[in-house]
Amino acid sequence: MSEKVLIAGGGIAGIATGLALARTDASVQILERAPELTEVGAGIQLGPNVTRILNAWGLSTAMQKVASYPANWKARRVSTGEVLATSPLADMSTRYGAPYLTIHRADLQNVLLHAARVSGVHVQCDSLVQNVQQDSQQVCVTVSLGEALEGTNEVLSKRAQEQTTKEYSNAFVIADGVWSTLRQQVLGDGLPRMTRHLAYRALVAQTDLPAHLRSQDVSVWMGPKVHVVQYPVRGGEWLNVVCLTEGQMYGVANQDLQDWNLSKSLIETRADLQSALRGACSHLQALVEACGDWRLWPLYDRPPMQNAAQHAQARVALVGDAAHPMRPYLAQGAGMAIEDAAELAHQWTTLANQDVRQRFAAFAQARWQRNARVQARAIRNGEIFHATGPMQWARDVGLRSAGKRLMDIPWLYGYLSA
Numbered sequence: 001m002s003e004k005v006l007i008a009g010g011g012i013a014g015i016a017t018g019l020a021l022a023r024t025d026a027s028v029q030i031l032e033r034a035p036e037l038t039e040v041g042a043g044i045q046l047g048p049n050v051t052r053i054l055n056a057w058g059l060s061t062a063m064q065k066v067a068s069y070p071a072n073w074k075a076r077r078v079s080t081g082e083v084l085a086t087s088p089l090a091d092m093s094t095r096y097g098a099p100y101l102t103i104h105r106a107d108l109q110n111v112l113l114h115a116a117r118v119s120g121v122h123v124q125c126d127s128l129v130q131n132v133q134q135d136s137q138q139v140c141v142t143v144s145l146g147e148a149l150e151g152t153n154e155v156l157s158k159r160a161q162e163q164t165t166k167e168y169s170n171a172f173v174i175a176d177g178v179w180s181t182l183r184q185q186v187l188g189d190g191l192p193r194m195t196r197h198l199a200y201r202a203l204v205a206q207t208d209l210p211a212h213l214r215s216q217d218v219s220v221w222m223g224p225k226v227h228v229v230q231y232p233v234r235g236g237e238w239l240n241v242v243c244l245t246e247g248q249m250y251g252v253a254n255q256d257l258q259d260w261n262l263s264k265s266l267i268e269t270r271a272d273l274q275s276a277l278r279g280a281c282s283h284l285q286a287l288v289e290a291c292g293d294w295r296l297w298p299l300y301d302r303p304p305m306q307n308a309a310q311h312a313q314a315r316v317a318l319v320g321d322a323a324h325p326m327r328p329y330l331a332q333g334a335g336m337a338i339e340d341a342a343e344l345a346h347q348w349t350t351l352a353n354q355d356v357r358q359r360f361a362a363f364a365q366a367r368w369q370r371n372a373r374v375q376a377r378a379i380r381n382g383e384i385f386h387a388t389g390p391m392q393w394a395r396d397v398g399l400r401s402a403g404k405r406l407m408d409i410p411w412l413y414g415y416l417s418a
């Protein structure tokens, strides 16, 4: 008889894990607090370490319909616009066996969700997992069902017509994101930390841009305490633009800090961006000016994982941002969630004749150092991207000399997860 797995959270991590486990013999149910899985988010870059897994799950055709395949990754200077390095992405398939692509988060979520449902995953929305307990035999979670309210975790938990139920399973996966309340219960290590980095993001139709601002490449513009990333999504028809700055969040209520979709007034946003990009070249100024609807995302993370126990505790495993929230400077947060999913399913099958606790322990052992390395490297990349003074000069020398080898990163893209 197939074993039942409950998953808390229907983001990229939860759905990918659901799909991967359903492709084995598990019976999977995802509990998602939102009333429906909405199309929120922005662009995501996926390297060959991730697309190799998606291909193995039979998703390459579905991905080709919605993704973009940029030809180059360019490092540029904010102040002058100088291209410091151009690294080809088009040959990633030859080098690493799978492509480098860019995609809207909602499109990735839809592809995964469709495949998960076809594989038999049951997604139950409007279900906030409040509490988890386990013994040697099973896991029991308390789920609050009912009329959803808009707002934060705290508000959502005070439902108008609260109704609580208990669900039991052989295994439980925590995939409730960076603000995971379930992690706090299981590991007891408090809230994530404020990075004091802010992500302003916008999507603009390429046809709304003057020809010289349109692009099918990934470009990363680096400046003192700021950088801007741009790349195509939705088959190249839209440009995703993200400006990452350093500083405090002013004028935002505490509970809104958990929101990845904050909007300030256009005047306030323009003022913030102008101040962060003071001295930027005219091309970058024009691009930022051309993007109308900016959304603000305060960034939180945790220090790199310390040990396998942070990934699994007996019948409970953590995946994605709940386990290892990271800064976006290596573009691997969703990627590590998908690698987690693949590894969990691998251990589920390889150790099929063993207890769930052994399978989860093997998963944790296989994943924690990889995730810790990527988390640490993402922090380091942020320091390099935002360098000031002599470090900036040294960075530019390094980028120029790396040239087209810049994105040739075997430890990252050549990683063969299960």
Ligand SMILES: Cc1cc2nc3c(=O)[nH]c(=O)nc-3n(C[C@H](O)[C@H](O)[C@H](O)COP(=O)(O)OP(=O)(O)OC[C@H]3O[C@@H](n4cnc5c(N)ncnc54)[C@H](O)[C@@H]3O)c2cc1C
Binding pocket: 008, 009, 010, 011, 012, 013, 014, 031, 032, 033, 034, 043, 044, 045, 046, 127, 128, 129, 130, 175, 176, 177, 178, 180, 181, 182, 199, 242, 297, 299, 319, 320, 321, 322, 328, 331, 332, 333, 334, 335, 336, 337
């Ligand atoms: C600016 C920026 C750029 C990025 N760019 C990239 C990139 O290029 N490449 C990349 O790979 N990654 C990128 N990332 C990271 C990536 O977006 C995240 O790592 C990924 O989306 C995390 O997915 P998740 O499923 O773990 O969490 P989430 O997407 O946060 O999903 C958590 C889900 O759990 C639900 N939930 C919460 N609490 C409960 C509960 N108690 N019960 C039930 N449900 C619950 C939530 O409603 C939500 O649906 C970027 C991040 C940022 C901020």
